[in-house]
Amino acid sequence: MKLQRHGALAALAITATLAMAACGSDNNASGDGGGNADAKAPSTDCAKGSLTAQGSTAQKNAMDQWIKAYQQKCSGAQITYDGTGSGAGIQAFTSGTADFAGSDSALEDGSEQNAADKRCKGGEALDLPMVTGPIAVVYNVSGAKDLQFKPATLAKIFSGKITKWNDPAIKADNPNATLPATPIQPVHRADSSGTSDNFTKYLSKTAPADWTYGNDKTWKAPGGVAAKGSDGVSAKVKQTPGTIAYDEWSYATTNALSMAKIYNGSGQYTELTANAAGKTIEGAKPVGKGDNLKLDIDYNAKVDGAYPIVLVTYEIACSKGNDAGKLDLLKSFLTYISSDSGQSALTKQGYAPLPSSVQTKVQGAIKTLS
Numbered sequence: 001m002k003l004q005r006h007g008a009l010a011a012l013a014i015t016a017t018l019a020m021a022a023c024g025s026d027n028n029a030s031g032d033g034g035g036n037a038d039a040k041a042p043s044t045d046c047a048k049g050s051l052t053a054q055g056s057t058a059q060k061n062a063m064d065q066w067i068k069a070y071q072q073k074c075s076g077a078q079i080t081y082d083g084t085g086s087g088a089g090i091q092a093f094t095s096g097t098a099d100f101a102g103s104d105s106a107l108e109d110g111s112e113q114n115a116a117d118k119r120c121k122g123g124e125a126l127d128l129p130m131v132t133g134p135i136a137v138v139y140n141v142s143g144a145k146d147l148q149f150k151p152a153t154l155a156k157i158f159s160g161k162i163t164k165w166n167d168p169a170i171k172a173d174n175p176n177a178t179l180p181a182t183p184i185q186p187v188h189r190a191d192s193s194g195t196s197d198n199f200t201k202y203l204s205k206t207a208p209a210d211w212t213y214g215n216d217k218t219w220k221a222p223g224g225v226a227a228k229g230s231d232g233v234s235a236k237v238k239q240t241p242g243t244i245a246y247d248e249w250s251y252a253t254t255n256a257l258s259m260a261k262i263y264n265g266s267g268q269y270t271e272l273t274a275n276a277a278g279k280t281i282e283g284a285k286p287v288g289k290g291d292n293l294k295l296d297i298d299y300n301a302k303v304d305g306a307y308p309i310v311l312v313t314y315e316i317a318c319s320k321g322n323d324a325g326k327l328d329l330l331k332s333f334l335t336y337i338s339s340d341s342g343q344s345a346l347t348k349q350g351y352a353p354l355p356s357s358v359q360t361k362v363q364g365a366i367k368t369l370s
Helices: 005-020 060-073 086-095 111-119 151-158 166-175 194-206 231-237 250-254 274-282 327-337 340-349 356-367
Strands: 047-056 077-082 099-104 123-142 185-189 225-227 245-247 261-263 308-318
Touching: 047 060, 047 086, 047 327, 060 077, 060 340, 077 327, 086 099, 086 111, 086 194, 086 308, 086 327, 111 123, 123 231, 123 250, 123 274, 123 356, 151 166, 151 185, 151 194, 151 261, 185 194, 185 231, 194 245, 194 308, 225 231, 231 245, 231 250, 245 250, 274 308, 308 327, 327 340, 327 356
Parallel strands: 047 077, 047 099, 185 225, 185 245
Antiparallel strands: 099 308, 123 245, 123 308
C-alpha cells in the first residue's frame, strides 16, 4: 500500500523511530538494524550477481538493513556496502571500484560532477535521493540537560568564539539550565564527510555573520577535536565531558547521547523527531535536471514544528555505461530500497522516509539506468 508521507509522516515515523531506533549508521553498526528483515522483504523482482558499494556513514545502518532483507529474499545476490565516508565513496565510484556510491551531499557542479560523469560512458552520474538523515547536536555537559541552541550560538561554538559552557550566549538560550564554567570541546569529523558538509551548510545559511567558513566535506574552522567517522564522533562525546558535536540521529540514539533542541525559522526551539525532520525535507526544492535529482534544503524554512538540521543521502549511479553483468541487480536493489517496503524500514533506525513525490521520481530514474 502506498505510503502517504506528506501529511502523515508523524503517524508513520515518530512513534516507531523513538521507540525502536536502536542501531547506528556507520562502520561497525550491526547489519541487523534491530528490525525483522523478513518483514521488510523486497517487493521487487530479484536479480543475481554481486555489487560493491561504499560511502556515506550516515546511511550505513540503513544499507545494512536493506542488504540483509534483499539477500534473504534474493539468494543469488551478494551486495556489500562499506561506510568509508562520502568523499571516499565518490572517489571509489569515480575510479570504478564501486558500482554505486552513497553520499550525504549531491555531486558538486564542476570538477566533481565531471570526474564522475567520465566513469559513466555515454551518460552522466546521477544523484538519487534515498535516505532522510536528521543531524543531531549532541553534548556531554555535567549537570546540564535539555539544552537548546540558536544558530548563531552554534556557529560561535564550532568556530571557537565561545569557549566556556557558561558563556552569556549559551545562558541566553538556556535561562533555566545549570551551566558549568568548564571549557567547551567542539568535536568535528576528521574524514571527508557529507555530514560535515551539510552541518556547515546549515551554519552558513542560518548564521552567516558568525560562520565565515562556508560549507565543505572537509572541516575548515580552526580548533576543536577531530574524530573519524560517525562512530568516532559518538564515542568521543560519550566518553568526554565538556564536548559538543554534530552527529547522525541514529548514532546519537544508539549511544544514548543528549540531543539539543534547535531554533528554527518559525522562532521555535524544536526537538528532533522524524516528523519534525520530515517537515524540513518536504520543503526541499529539486535543483537537478532530468533524472539528476539534487535537492536544495531550506534551513530557514518558516514551518511550524520543523527541525532544521537535516541531510539527504544520495545513491550515485551511472545513467548509462553500467556493467552489463551487474545492471539487473543494480536496478533491482535500488528499486527495492526506494520502494514502500524499503523506505518504511528506515523508521526503526533513526531515519525518515522519502516524501512520496520524491520517491516516485527516484523510481522513475532507476528504470532508465542502462
